[in-house]
Amino acid sequence: MDDYWNHNTAYHRELVAAVRQGARVLDVGCGDGLLLQKLAGRASQVTGIDPDAAALSRARERFPQSSPVRLIHGDLLTSPDLEGQRFDLVTCVATLHHLPLIPALERLRDLLAPGGQLRIVGLSANASVLDWAISGALLLPIRVMSGVHRESGYPDMTTARPSESLTHIRDAAATILPGSQVRRRFYYRYSLTWTKPA
Numbered sequence: 001m002d003d004y005w006n007h008n009t010a011y012h013r014e015l016v017a018a019v020r021q022g023a024r025v026l027d028v029g030c031g032d033g034l035l036l037q038k039l040a041g042r043a044s045q046v047t048g049i050d051p052d053a054a055a056l057s058r059a060r061e062r063f064p065q066s067s068p069v070r071l072i073h074g075d076l077l078t079s080p081d082l083e084g085q086r087f088d089l090v091t092c093v094a095t096l097h098h099l100p101l102i103p104a105l106e107r108l109r110d111l112l113a114p115g116g117q118l119r120i121v122g123l124s125a126n127a128s129v130l131d132w133a134i135s136g137a138l139l140l141p142i143r144v145m146s147g148v149h150r151e152s153g154y155p156d157m158t159t160a161r162p163s164e165s166l167t168h169i170r171d172a173a174a175t176i177l178p179g180s181q182v183r184r185r186f187y188y189r190y191s192l193t194w195t196k197p198a
């Protein structure tokens with residue numbers, strides 16, 4: 001399966017750049033495995049988890065039989081395959097809004113090894129006048145950039161509308177992941193970065 005560009009893959013480069021030498025990496029909501037494939041070029045151990053069996057089988061096609069990439073068919077919150085596992089980097093792109101926010105943030109925190117980094121690229125709901133104003137102002141520039149990159153959409157992906165505002169996500173992150181950085185980003189996304197104390 002080929003590479004493609006959309007508002008999620010636009011952030012892949014910075015996520016891949018966050019991989020440190022010898023890192024154990026988990027991609028939550030790995031879908032068809034495009035990010036996993038890019039991470040596998042740098043990490044020593046790469047795991048993806050997704051409950052969508054069809055997407056996972058497309059992900060499997062990206063890797064030869066002998067590949068050490070591990071694909072878990074399951075739910076972030078309940079998969080027994082993640083029990084006792086700890087990762088140096090956990091990525092989660094366009095997936096957090098599919099899950100109950102607080103249990104998901106707690107689970108992501110618990111899956112990190114001390115000193116490990118969480119990198120979320122997420123979607124939030126417009127709730128305030130400011131949210132709507134920013135989205136409106138970005139409409140045209142995002143359309144232009146999507147054209148420049150020849151956006152190919154979201155091939156056979158399970159999608160959902162976000163229901164939580166960025167303010168709500170920021171407040172939850174401040175409690176569960178103290179010191180985390182939540183930033184509004186281009187392409188109607190936010191990023192949340194947190195390093196677990198060593």
Ligand SMILES: C[S@@+](CC[C@H](N)C(=O)[O-])C[C@H]1O[C@@H](n2cnc3c(N)ncnc32)[C@H](O)[C@@H]1O
Nearest residue numbers: 008029031050052075076093094095098158159
């Ligand atoms: C919009 S897609 C994003 C896929 C991929 N991360 C990307 O950026 O292209 C959201 C993904 O989250 C997955 N997902 C939904 N609920 C999940 C859960 N409880 N645990 C792990 N992944 C989940 C869906 O199956 C889907 O593949």
